Amino acid sequence: MEEVILALIFVLGTPGLLLPLIDYLRGTRISPYVTLLATALALALLTTLIGREATIFSGALRLDPLSTYLSLIATLGSFLVVLASLPQAKDWSTSPSLYSLILLSLLGVYFLLYVNDASVLIAAWALVAVASYVIVGIRKDEDSLEASVKYALMGVLSSSLLVFGVALMFGVTKGSSLSSLEHVPPNMRMVLFLGALLLIAALGFKMGVVPFHAWLPDVYGGAHPLLVSFVSGVIKLISIGAFLRVLLPIIQPIGDYWVITVALLSTLTMFYGNLAALVQRNVQRMMAYSSIAQAGYFLVAFTALYSLTSRELALQAIGLQVTTYVLAKVGIFIGLSYLARMGFDLTLEGLKGVGRTMKVSGSMLAILMFSLMGMPPLIGFWSKFMYVFLSVMDLAPWLALIGVVNSGISVGYYALVVRYMYFANPPNGARESLRDPEFYVLLITGLLTTVLGLGLVDQLVKILS
Amino acid sequence: MEVYYYLILSAVLLSIGIYGIVSKRNVIRMLLSAEVIFNAALLSLLSLASLDSGYGPVGGALAVIAISLSAAEVGVIVSLAILMFRMRGTLDTYELRRFRG
Numbered sequence: 001m002e003e004v005i006l007a008l009i010f011v012l013g014t015p016g017l018l019l020p021l022i023d024y025l026r027g028t029r030i031s032p033y034v035t036l037l038a039t040a041l042a043l044a045l046l047t048t049l050i051g052r053e054a055t056i057f058s059g060a061l062r063l064d065p066l067s068t069y070l071s072l073i074a075t076l077g078s079f080l081v082v083l084a085s086l087p088q089a090k091d092w093s094t095s096p097s098l099y100s101l102i103l104l105s106l107l108g109v110y111f112l113l114y115v116n117d118a119s120v121l122i123a124a125w126a127l128v129a130v131a132s133y134v135i136v137g138i139r140k141d142e143d144s145l146e147a148s149v150k151y152a153l154m155g156v157l158s159s160s161l162l163v164f165g166v167a168l169m170f171g172v173t174k175g176s177s178l179s180s181l182e183h184v185p186p187n188m189r190m191v192l193f194l195g196a197l198l199l200i201a202a203l204g205f206k207m208g209v210v211p212f213h214a215w216l217p218d219v220y221g222g223a224h225p226l227l228v229s230f231v232s233g234v235i236k237l238i239s240i241g242a243f244l245r246v247l248l249p250i251i252q253p254i255g256d257y258w259v260i261t262v263a264l265l266s267t268l269t270m271f272y273g274n275l276a277a278l279v280q281r282n283v284q285r286m287m288a289y290s291s292i293a294q295a296g297y298f299l300v301a302f303t304a305l306y307s308l309t310s311r312e313l314a315l316q317a318i319g320l321q322v323t324t325y326v327l328a329k330v331g332i333f334i335g336l337s338y339l340a341r342m343g344f345d346l347t348l349e350g351l352k353g354v355g356r357t358m359k360v361s362g363s364m365l366a367i368l369m370f371s372l373m374g375m376p377p378l379i380g381f382w383s384k385f386m387y388v389f390l391s392v393m394d395l396a397p398w399l400a401l402i403g404v405v406n407s408g409i410s411v412g413y414y415a416l417v418v419r420y421m422y423f424a425n426p427p428n429g430a431r432e433s434l435r436d437p438e439f440y441v442l443l444i445t446g447l448l449t450t451v452l453g454l455g456l457v458d459q460l461v462k463i464l465s
Numbered sequence: 466m467e468v469y470y471y472l473i474l475s476a477v478l479l480s481i482g483i484y485g486i487v488s489k490r491n492v493i494r495m496l497l498s499a500e501v502i503f504n505a506a507l508l509s510l511l512s513l514a515s516l517d518s519g520y521g522p523v524g525g526a527l528a529v530i531a532i533s534l535s536a537a538e539v540g541v542i543v544s545l546a547i548l549m550f551r552m553r554g555t556l557d558t559y560e561l562r563r564f565r566g
Binding site: 118119122123126129130133134137140142145146148149150152153155156157159160161163164166167168170171172174175176 | 479482486492495496499500502503505506507509510513514516517519520523524526527530531534535537538539541542545546548549552553558561
């Protein structure tokens with residue numbers, strides 16, 4: 001299995017490092033196609049790892065089915081983003097760097113999902129973080145400058161807190177392997193809890209958990225939607241991966257504090273995200289607040305990891321929720337960038353009648369929003385109601401109730417977007433064309449959301465557990 | 466037990482850094498506050514590592530890795546600050562909002 005990981009490093013790392021040079025020397029733009037090929041190859045390589053479990057590179061990385069599944073989803077997300085960027089990034093002077101950074105940060109995401117050692121954790125975190133600041137600001141205009149400065153400042157704070165948390169936790173366990181975390185002397189529990197709090201803060205900054213969310217609406221709402229689709233769909237997986245690898249072993253030693261802390265954060269995050277999204281008029285900002293709310297649903301599943309009886313269900317819930325989240329966020333933000341390219345204003349009024357002129361794209365956008373809302377039979381229904389909320393029923397039924405209430409609130413704004421898209425007269429005659437790659441990205445994400453929800457959930461659960 | 470003094474110092478530095486990041490608006494000042502937190506983290510990492518002869522070298526290696534990688538982050542943020550100063554003529558993060566529609 002080490003060969004597969006080495007092949008992944010070669011397939012993604014070599015083009016990642018060489019693309020800007022190749023484009024500069026040849027004077028042509030081949031980087032998008034090379035990137036598409038590399039991500040497709042990585043997808044094929046990862047399928048050979050499905051269901052395998054192993055510790056490799058003398059304990060530095062550990063493979064398990066859930067991490068492989070999450071890496072597959074991340075690769076699929078990057079593939080779709082690169083596909084959609086073909087017509088959009090063509091005119092950007094910095095586009096070869098964009099593709100190079102996408103490949104390198106995807107490699108970092110794999111390492112964070114497979115991490116089993118503190119040094120790999122710090123190194124992969126830095127790789128993804130630095131690449132993501134540059135990706136947000138890659139257009140070098142006023143909007144992306146604001147987004148990038150805020151993202152970078154919050155990011156460097158988050159990295160510092162991560163190092164602090166790692167210092168405290170591994171100072172207690174006296175080893176750098178993440179699997180040594182389970183053996184903690186009982187009198188050191190408070191130090192361990194402090195370290196876990198710092199780590200939750202560091203990962204919460206990346207996920208957009210309230211009260212560490214202040215940067216997120218400006219970044220997701222201000223940067224170019226295509227870049228946001230990568231940052232929110234793929235980069236966000238690093239905090240989920242790190243949560244599973246670093247915090248999962250220490251939940252038992254921490255004890256009840258875990259449930260209280262994470263359930264409280266989850267409640268705050270869900271309510272803040274959903275209520276703030278209700279009053280937005282700009283659809284891109286609204287989707288940014290919806291990302292905050294989705295982070296709250298992830299935290300519900302993280303709370304359920306505490307009890308050993310519901311842990312398996314909670315892990316499956318996280319896998320399925322990631323599927324919903326990545327498909328929907330990548331699809332919606334790419335759809336918004338498509339609409340922006342067709343000359344629509346991304347406010348509610350600006351999207352009037354989109355569903356009537358651009359029939360397929362509009363309906364796919366609506367399907368993705370319904371999936372985030374949790375409407376059956378889409379995948380969002382299964383992941384949210386049948387797995388995430390069910391997993392926490394034994395431990396904290398009130399949290400599941402709060403989650404259901406929040407799903408009700410979220411209908412308010414998702415349905416508002418759909419209403420403006422369909423029940424209003426179209427302002428202009430923009431037509432979708434079969435030659436636009438974004439059209440196919442919307443089609444793939446929308447159809448996957450539907451087909452997976454229609455009966456493939458059991459198969460997905462088999463792959464990821 | 467003198468390791469506790471180092472841990473207390475590191476907690477104080479953490480508070481100073483968080484105060485700086487919350488109260489300052491200048492990009493460079495915020496970066497410096499984050500760096501104070503980072504150095505507090507290194508201090509506690511190394512002082513905890515010094516307690517155990519087996520973990521000591523590993524902790525030192527972790528610290529060296531973290532220092533070298535944080536240099537990359539600082540480089541990116543400083544270059545963003547330069548870009549911001551060229552485009553706006555200021556380093557104040559609140560000024561960024563003024564041009565919002």
